[in-house]
Amino acid sequence: MAKRTVPQIMRQGRLAPWLYLAPALVVMTFFIVYPMVNTIYLSFLNKNGTAPASATCVESRPCWGIFENYHYALTAELNFDSVRTAWNSFWVSSYGNNVKWIILMVTGTVVIGLAFAVLADRVKYEALAKSIIFMPMAISFVGAGVIWKFVYDYGTQNVQIGLLNAIITALGGKPVAWLSTPQINTIALIVVGVWMWTGFSMTILSAALKAVPTEIIEAARVDGASEWKVFASIMVPIILPTITVVVTTMVINVLKLFDIVYVMTGGNFGTEVIANRMYTEMYKNFNVGRGTAVAVVLIIAIIPFIYFNIQRFLEQEEIR
Amino acid sequence: MNGLPSRDRINAFFGKIPTHFAVISLVLIWIIPTVGLLVTSFRPVQEVNRTGWWTVFSPPRGAEDYDQFCASCHGADGKEIPTADLTDPGLVEQFPRSLQMLAMLRQDIDGKPHMGDIPLPSAQQAADISSYLQRISGIEAPPRFTINNYVDALVGYRGTNTYLKDCASGNQPVDINCNISDLLNPRGMGRAFVNSLIVTVPASILPILFAAFAGYAFAWLDFKGRYWLFAILVGLQVVPLQMTLVPISRLYAQMGLNGTFLGVWLFHTGFGLPYAIYLMRNFLGSLPRDLFESAYLDGASHWTAFYKLVIPLAMPAIASLGIFQFLWVWNDLLVALVFLGGTRPVMTYQISNMVTSLGAGWQLLTASAFLSMLLPMVVFFSLQRYFVRGMLAGAVKG
Numbered sequence: 001m002a003k004r005t006v007p008q009i010m011r012q013g014r015l016a017p018w019l020y021l022a023p024a025l026v027v028m029t030f031f032i033v034y035p036m037v038n039t040i041y042l043s044f045l046n047k048n049g050t051a052p053a054s055a056t057c058v059e060s061r062p063c064w065g066i067f068e069n070y071h072y073a074l075t076a077e078l079n080f081d082s083v084r085t086a087w088n089s090f091w092v093s094s095y096g097n098n099v100k101w102i103i104l105m106v107t108g109t110v111v112i113g114l115a116f117a118v119l120a121d122r123v124k125y126e127a128l129a130k131s132i133i134f135m136p137m138a139i140s141f142v143g144a145g146v147i148w149k150f151v152y153d154y155g156t157q158n159v160q161i162g163l164l165n166a167i168i169t170a171l172g173g174k175p176v177a178w179l180s181t182p183q184i185n186t187i188a189l190i191v192v193g194v195w196m197w198t199g200f201s202m203t204i205l206s207a208a209l210k211a212v213p214t215e216i217i218e219a220a221r222v223d224g225a226s227e228w229k230v231f232a233s234i235m236v237p238i239i240l241p242t243i244t245v246v247v248t249t250m251v252i253n254v255l256k257l258f259d260i261v262y263v264m265t266g267g268n269f270g271t272e273v274i275a276n277r278m279y280t281e282m283y284k285n286f287n288v289g290r291g292t293a294v295a296v297v298l299i300i301a302i303i304p305f306i307y308f309n310i311q312r313f314l315e316q317e318e319i320r
Numbered sequence: 321m322n323g324l325p326s327r328d329r330i331n332a333f334f335g336k337i338p339t340h341f342a343v344i345s346l347v348l349i350w351i352i353p354t355v356g357l358l359v360t361s362f363r364p365v366q367e368v369n370r371t372g373w374w375t376v377f378s379p380p381r382g383a384e385d386y387d388q389f390c391a392s393c394h395g396a397d398g399k400e401i402p403t404a405d406l407t408d409p410g411l412v413e414q415f416p417r418s419l420q421m422l423a424m425l426r427q428d429i430d431g432k433p434h435m436g437d438i439p440l441p442s443a444q445q446a447a448d449i450s451s452y453l454q455r456i457s458g459i460e461a462p463p464r465f466t467i468n469n470y471v472d473a474l475v476g477y478r479g480t481n482t483y484l485k486d487c488a489s490g491n492q493p494v495d496i497n498c499n500i501s502d503l504l505n506p507r508g509m510g511r512a513f514v515n516s517l518i519v520t521v522p523a524s525i526l527p528i529l530f531a532a533f534a535g536y537a538f539a540w541l542d543f544k545g546r547y548w549l550f551a552i553l554v555g556l557q558v559v560p561l562q563m564t565l566v567p568i569s570r571l572y573a574q575m576g577l578n579g580t581f582l583g584v585w586l587f588h589t590g591f592g593l594p595y596a597i598y599l600m601r602n603f604l605g606s607l608p609r610d611l612f613e614s615a616y617l618d619g620a621s622h623w624t625a626f627y628k629l630v631i632p633l634a635m636p637a638i639a640s641l642g643i644f645q646f647l648w649v650w651n652d653l654l655v656a657l658v659f660l661g662g663t664r665p666v667m668t669y670q671i672s673n674m675v676t677s678l679g680a681g682w683q684l685l686t687a688s689a690f691l692s693m694l695l696p697m698v699v700f701f702s703l704q705r706y707f708v709r710g711m712l713a714g715a716v717k718g
Contacts, residue, residue, distance in 0.1 A: 031590025140651030
């Protein structure tokens with residue numbers, strides 16, 4: 001990496017820059033750097049941090065010694081009786097659910113967001129339509145949880161006040177317990193996530209699409225390319241870097257996601273995710289060792305994206 | 321040009337119909353859940369649990385049956401026969417239920433059957449007609465819309481009636497005083513609103529202030545490790561909050577900061593900073609260099625340049641950040657749950673409590689949720705421009 005030259009004007013004394021940085025650095029060290037180190041340390045200790053994690057091992061059961069909390073964090077939800085049970089239990093564990101969340105929510109938000117950005121570009125009420133799609137971004141997860149719990153409401157045999165079940169019964173179907181039927185409920189929660197975050201990807205992708213030079217698009221149209229062809233082989237490749245940014249942001253969001261699950265199902269009925277499980281271990285079971293171990297697993301899952309972010313920053317700096 | 325649109329324009333219009341259809345359907349799907357919440361929050365509790373919110377503009381219960389069985393003689397408004405005026409409460413009071421209603425309908429009037437050629441209504445239909453008559457005669461006319469849910473939510477009323485009724489009748493619940501002080505009842509959303517505001521305002525100002533300082537240093541001052549320190553900062557943006565909860569709450573316990581506003585302000589400041597500094601530095605770095613050169617040449621110190629030049633020019637970035645941080649803190653549940661909990665409940669905490677503990681009905685829940693969304697919505701729709709701009713500049717915080 002090339003050493004950047006520093007303009008003369010920036011030389012304002014040795015101490016001055018650090019005075020400007022001091023408040024931010026102190027607060028960030030205290031609230032982000034120190035706790036991260038401490039969390040890693042605590043994850044090797046027992047329930048209340050008084051003895052090493054290996055002390056919690058039980059005789060005649062498999063034990064990972066000092067990594068016992070990780071043993072719990074990684075395998076407690078799985079059933080290793082056979083390959084088949086292990087596979088099945090994975091898909092209802094917090095990890096399996098997080099994988100579902102990542103796949104469906106990232107695809108959902110990017111595909112709908114991109115489609116809407118392209119379509120809304122062709123109508124006169126674009127601004128209004130976009131702010132409606134974007135609006136859930138202003139709402140809390142808790143508020144969204146209430147809104148959707150009402151949509152998913154599972155009423156009595158005669159009265160359905162939940163919109164979705166009312167539609168189903170009006171069409172002659174049987175009402176569905178959306179939030180307590182395993183498999184269906186995770187999908188139902190992911191729909192809420194997509195509803196909240198599509199506005200984000202739509203806005204960013206829309207800005208990228210508008211920045212695609214019109215000459216290129218016009219040239220392709222003159223050459224007889226269909227609209228689909230223009231979209232798929234010209235626009236998408238040009239905005240691919242932006243799509244990558246949206247995807248990574250979304251994956252990070254999903255991994256950290258806590259509130260929707262906490263409010264709507266509390267992680268019951270097979271909807272557990274990593275972030276909620278960590279909360280449960282720490283503040284409901286009061287097991288600091290296990291809770292922090294889950295947190296460390298979470299940060300390990302996020303490290304590639306930290307790396308990606310820094311990489312992207314460095315590339316941008318090269319261009320500047 | 322005047323008068324008839326050209327053939328091209330007509331073709332363009334019809335060619336766009338699928339696009340319009342797709343855009344409008346998506347918009348409807350997106351907005352209908354929220355509309356449902358809003359409508360429900362204004363409906364009386366009996367109605368909320370009996371019919372879906374989408375029936376709110378359909379005719380009241382029994383109206384159709386009335387038209388079928390009674391309207392031909394009594395008239396659409398029930399006043400056609402002066403001796404049997406169905407809007408007269410005195411008359412309708414005699415037939416409060418389907419049983420009395422059917423008995424009366426079976427009797428002859430002036431030697432002829434009451435109903436003439438029309439068959440008798442079923443028991444259910446008679447009950448519906450009876451409730452319809454009570455409505456048009458004014459005996460019991462539940463309003464379509466009410467603000468009682470909002471009043472009850474604000475003061476934290478949990479009784480079986482409504483706050484206004486209980487206070488009017490004088491037998492109020494123990495923790496209700498029936499005066500303005502109820503707005504600060506710890507169980508109510510009024511108090512939670514104040515708490516949310518107390519949490520949010522300093523937690524939005526502090527990180528912006530610190531970020532302006534640090535962003536200035538990163539953009540326009542030279543120091544050793546400037547580049548790498550900033551790269552680390554970019555990495556810190558995605559550190560999950562959950563990582564830090566346990567160590568911080570242990571420290572707070574020792575320092576006596578658990579359950580205090582100060583603790584939450586500082587925590588949000590710490591977590592808001594990486595993104596805020598990133599945005600601030602990128603914005604300040606894009607200001608023209610001549611500006612700073614001439615300021616320094618004129619003898620301005622870095623401090624003068626900071627508060628006379630940087631702060632006024634950075635206003636757009638400050639606005640973006642302010643909205644971001646405001647929405648983030650206002651909507652946060654996890655931090656409030658862990659560090660404030662029930663001692664100083666904020667709005668998200670109160671709502672999540674109502675949801676997870678069974679008991680609070682939909683009418684309270686929907687009104688509370690809408691109360692909590694009110695301020696973010698106002699901020700969002702009035703300052704959307706800045707919000708979008710900030711998001712496009714950073715696009716990483718979540």
